[in-house]
Amino acid sequence: MFAAESLVRTLINQGVEVCFTNPGTSEMHMVAALDRTEGMRSVLCLFEGVATGAADGYARMADKPACTLLHLGPGAGNGLANLHNARRAYAPVVNIVGDHARDHIKLDAPLTSDAAGVCRPMSRWVGCVADASEVSTMAVEAVQQSYGPERGVASLILPADCAWSDAEPSVIEAQPVPAPNAVDATTVETVAAALRAATDPVLFLGNDACREDGLAAAGRIAAATGARLFMDTFVPRIARGHGRVSAKRLGYFGEQALEELGATDLLVIAGSKPPVAFFAYPDQPGELTPPGARTEILAGPADDVIAGLQALAEALCSGQTEPDLPAQSQAPKLFPDEPLNPGYVGISLLRHMPEDSIICDDATTSGMGVFPWIEHGPRHDWLCLTGGAIGSGMPQAIGAAMACPDKQVFALCGDGAAAYTLQALWTQAREKLDVINIVFANHSYLVLNVELARVGAGDPGPAAQQMLSLDNPKMDWVKLAEGFGVPGQTARTAGEFDSALARALAAGGPQMIVAEI
Template identity: 45%
Template sequence: MNGADVLCDVLLANDVNVCFANPGTSEMHFVAALDRKPSMRCVLGLFEGVVTGAADGYARMTDRPAATLLHTGPGLANGLANMHNARRAFSPMINIVGDHASYHLPLDAPLTSDIEGLAAPMSKWVRRIGGPADVQPATEAAFRASLTPPGVTTLILPADAAWGDADAVSPGKVELASPPAVDIDAVRAVATAIRAAPGRAGMIVRGRAARADALEIAGQISAACDVRLFSEVLIARMQRGRGRVAPTRIPYPVDAATAALRDIDVLVLVGGKEPVAFFAYPGKPGRLVRDDCQVLTLAAHGQDLHAALEALGDELGVRQSQPALVASAFPEEATPTGSLTEDAIALSVAKKLPGDAIVCDEAVTSARRFFALSAFAAPHDYMMGTGGSIGGGIPLATGAAIACPGRKVINLEADGSGMYTVQGLWTQAREKLDVVTIVFSNRTYAILHGEMRNVGVNAIGENARRMLDLDHPALDWVSLAKGMGVEAARADTCERFDALLDAALSRRGPFLIEAII
């Protein structure tokens, strides 16, 4: 038995049985060990951003970590953008980064780099394995750190620690600390503030507080105490649809966000932080609430958010049987026809969404209406890239499909964002994943046109246009998808889109629709 075998055994003993990988020479002993462990599912990504993004999607849907396997510092660096999204989503993840043998590092070979320095900004925990004898305690520590509280961890595996002889081990389950008890003083302070601000209190839910059972409690508090219920701009995972409580998402544009929160005197945070503007703009605020707004934390990430909401309901005298306001039937709206539009796609997807589907939304500007409409859709899970780093949508959908093989996954994807990690389509084809990718093909970085206007530039010249538009040549998503083994078709009318969506939803396996808008 070598160190790589021990690492695999510790992971499997703790139900870490999926490894998203893009290995290199330094990881070959670990690859060989994986080959000896048929209970570990190994999923190849052709780019490390696909690997880390898929591990993020997997973690969000299972609440447990997958492993990633990355090749030295440059391989880790390629995966950092989606590690950033995972960090912001509080996703549990165990990155295994291979490195040179410890005695080879002083020679400064071409792939030598500061792996700890690269990993630290995107990881809550980083550790280099000291040798074969350190593999078991280090791996157990990585697993524990990934879940208490959930977050991204990085374990550096030198090649000589992987190939070195190790004593046979029989690893067991790692004991995890229970979440801290509900802070009754915080509960009472929040209840007092809500009572003192009838109709002018708001609550933001995220993390476990955005699951259906916790949302039900938050909705009861909202209805009984006239508290407005919000979600953050970027949502890690929320359970939505008919019969579920539907928070209002804080808008992305600063002016709209400050308007939505202008009359809030008390803002209660459940699992998240105070919302702020994405960027600084001349003459606009960074904080989205008024300076005199009282911001209180009921419970933070790592605490029992469901129990904290229950305690707040009890403190406010809200009965569990009290009805919450939930979404019901779709509002009356004519079925769109003719040329395809963003709103027509959003309406069609919301109406046709299968029950228990998973929606991974990286359509950026193109599907803003979908979130509101999704409140009336069949019950589903909804996810976004949470760190603002684009290129997460295709990998998120890939990881979610591996986590939940019996559920249809819908990926709403902007064309510019999709090109960052288009290689994920190949993984979907290889693994025969049940993912429908809808590419909003407007052939531009539309969000950046808006950002130019936000900084006061209304007339865009040729140089700026060439940096913001995706034409000349236009991307051909049907050919790109087919080249990676995914069946695909193009739609430019509402009727054609509806027909393609019906066909994609009626069958299993990956399918891509290029929606020309």
């Protein structure tokens, strides 16, 4: 048995059951170990950014890590953008990154690089195996570090000679998973007193606070105190749909967010950090806490925010006050000949989306147009683009579908974002995943056209316009999807999209709908 087999068996014992792979020569003993060991599903991805994005989506829905298998520093580098999104989502991910054999590194072969240095900016922990005897112990450490208590990306660098060693390190049995930090009673009492004294309080939610139990507790707090409920603009996973408490998503633009928060005198942070603008703009504030408002931190990303919210709800209302929950929304009349826009996509989802679906949003401007229509529709989880690095939607949908094989998954993608990681379609087809990819084809980096005006860079000339345009030539997304094995349809009107969505759901498996907007 190679040491690599001990590593794989140890990972399985820690609950890691899926490996998203794009291996090379230095990882061949890991490939062999995955082949010989039952209990780990190996999923080939044609690009490392697909593997890391899939691991992010899996972690958000499974609440435990998958692992990736990446080829040296360059392979890890190709996956960094979606590791950034995972880091911002506090998603537990374990990267296994191969490296040259220890004696080979000094020869400075073409693929030699600082693999650990490449991983470090997007990882909360990086470990390098120095000897084959520590392969299993370091695998356990990587899993433990991914759980936190502030969850995140853990990267383990594995030299090839440590993987191929026949030293057979011990296979380590399951170890306890680190728990988030408890919210202490004093903090709960302080926040409760502040809420009682405030005249216009805001409860600002992030991360796990936007899961169903967290929102339910937040709803009780709001009912007892009159607090307004807001959440981060980009949350890892939001529980939405009928019968669930809903919080308002903070506006994307800083001035919009400041107006929404208004004259609040108290901002209670639950699971997040005080809000800041996404970008800096000339003569605009970066911090979005209203001037003069008091800030109280109930829980941060490393804390058990759901338990903290539940304790706060009990302190304020002792189980007597419950929020009013709206009934399921009914879809408005559809005008089938109207030109398609994101709102009509939202209406069609309201009409056809199965209960307990999952939506992976990588559509930026168009996703914002879909979001409000299904707020009280069929129950679903909405996964946001937490780090702003586009190209997450289709890969994330792979991981979400593998974590929840009984649920329908939708990937909402802008055409610019989809072009980053369209190789994900091949993996969706190979694994026969129930993913409907909706590509909003506006043939432009639309949000950048907005931002160009907002930053005061002047009127765009022809060269600037071409840098933000995707229509010369236009991408044929139906042909691209079919080339990767995914059936495709195009819709230009509200009625065409509604019919295409019904057909895609009936067909099952991966599907592509191009929404020409």
